[in-house]
Amino acid sequence: MTIANAKTVSAGAALPLVETAIDILADLVSFDTVSSKSNIDAIVFVDAYFKRLGAATVRIPAKGQDKENLWVTFGSGQRGGLVLSGHIDVVPIDGQKWTRPPFELTREDGRVYGRGTTDMKGFLACVMAISSQLDLAKLSVPIHVAITFDEEVGHVGAFEMAEYMKSAGIEPAAVIVGEPTRHFVVDRHKGAVGFTTEVYGQEAHSSQVHLGINAIDIAAEVVALLNALRADQRNLPADDAFHYPYPSISVGTIHGGQVRNIVAPACTLEWEMRPILPEQLATMRREFDKRVKMIIANRSKEGMDAPRIVTRCLWNAPPLISDPNSSATALALQATGYNQASGVSYGTEAGVYQQAGFPTVVCGPGDIEQAHIADEWISVSEIEACLKFLERLIARTSDATFQINGG
Numbered sequence: 001m002t003i004a005n006a007k008t009v010s011a012g013a014a015l016p017l018v019e020t021a022i023d024i025l026a027d028l029v030s031f032d033t034v035s036s037k038s039n040i041d042a043i044v045f046v047d048a049y050f051k052r053l054g055a056a057t058v059r060i061p062a063k064g065q066d067k068e069n070l071w072v073t074f075g076s077g078q079r080g081g082l083v084l085s086g087h088i089d090v091v092p093i094d095g096q097k098w099t100r101p102p103f104e105l106t107r108e109d110g111r112v113y114g115r116g117t118t119d120m121k122g123f124l125a126c127v128m129a130i131s132s133q134l135d136l137a138k139l140s141v142p143i144h145v146a147i148t149f150d151e152e153v154g155h156v157g158a159f160e161m162a163e164y165m166k167s168a169g170i171e172p173a174a175v176i177v178g179e180p181t182r183h184f185v186v187d188r189h190k191g192a193v194g195f196t197t198e199v200y201g202q203e204a205h206s207s208q209v210h211l212g213i214n215a216i217d218i219a220a221e222v223v224a225l226l227n228a229l230r231a232d233q234r235n236l237p238a239d240d241a242f243h244y245p246y247p248s249i250s251v252g253t254i255h256g257g258q259v260r261n262i263v264a265p266a267c268t269l270e271w272e273m274r275p276i277l278p279e280q281l282a283t284m285r286r287e288f289d290k291r292v293k294m295i296i297a298n299r300s301k302e303g304m305d306a307p308r309i310v311t312r313c314l315w316n317a318p319p320l321i322s323d324p325n326s327s328a329t330a331l332a333l334q335a336t337g338y339n340q341a342s343g344v345s346y347g348t349e350a351g352v353y354q355q356a357g358f359p360t361v362v363c364g365p366g367d368i369e370q371a372h373i374a375d376e377w378i379s380v381s382e383i384e385a386c387l388k389f390l391e392r393l394i395a396r397t398s399d400a401t402f403q404i405n406g407g
């Protein structure tokens with residue numbers, strides 16, 4: 001069965017809640033919210049949905065982009081309660097071999113397929129569906145929903161959302177980031193820090209190498225330096241929460257030179273670090289800058305401008321750090337029935353919210369292995385599990401009562 005562009009969901013429709021969630025998911029998937037594009041059509045749709053349910057909403061324009069964050073509040077007050085958080089942007093489909101329409105929900109054999117079903121419109125659809133069951137009169141604390149742009153490209157939206165929440169004086173008991181964990185409670189993950197290093201040398205005819213400074217040669221030294229720093233990190237104690245139990249450094253691209261017979265004047269590296277703790281990033285950067293100075297000194301030639309090595313940090317998504325006293329962890333464990341939180345290797349917006357001072361965990365439907373792939377999918381049973389999770393979570397936070405039909 002294919003559900004195409006069915007923007008017909010009305011609040012409290014007399015369907016089993018899982019069907020309501022799948023109908024909403026069909027609507028969400030039909031908006032092409034690839035990070036490079038505007039998300040405003042989708043935000044307008046979600047905003048109208050929450051408004052119909054009686055929520056107070058704030059559309060927060062992105063700084064310098066045609067995109068918005070959406071902040072939604074059921075109930076009143078700033079203290080306590082929950083923030084249910086998710087990003088509405090998705091990764092591109094370019095170069096992937098889809099056998100089903102990426103921006104149309106396809107339901108087959110207990111699964112629904114479409115871009116963003118797992119990462120992470122499935123969670124948002126569950127939050128929207130469960131919201132239709134909230135008894136606002138019985139909410140003792142506020143339930144907020146935070147929907148962000150640009151998670152997939154440096155968590156830009158989450159930084160702006162965290163700023164908004166701080167300025168609004170929001171003090172939730174928990175921020176729940178509903179990225180796919182199959183409802184395991186994740187209280188730690190690595191950060192992700194993106195760098196670009198540009199190397200500038202001196203152009204010359206390749207028969208006159210003494211008159212040039214080869215930027216590719218220097219970039220190769222920088223690559224060797226990054227490899228050495230990665231090797232240094234293996235001296236840290238192994239952290240078995242992660243498949244690769246150390247901070248990592250990886251060079252993703254290298255572009256340099258013009259043609260074979262010109263000494264290359266420029267070369268650019270794109271690379272990243274994934275720290276487990278923020279101070280590991282600071283230590284790495286200090287050591288990197290120190291050794292880069294040595295490379296410049298070694299490569300400088302008399303009578304010529306010194307080569308330049310310019311390194312910019314493009315984004316710094318902080319790690320999520322385990323906090324045994326976190327109210328978010330306690331609540332999520334109660335709501336899932338697990339007795340222990342765990343770590344994952346991928347990054348999420350949770351580190352951004354935690355760094356801003358909010359107790360935060362990651363817990364949501366689907367498996368990360370189903371994310372970002374062609375024919376991305378989520379199982380209907382995971383959607384059902386998410387609705388149950390949200391029901392218990394909200395009930396424990398707010399003493400709210402529910403009328404879950406068919407659930």
Ligand SMILES: [Zn+2]
Binds near residue numbers: 087119151179
């Ligand atoms: Zn995601």
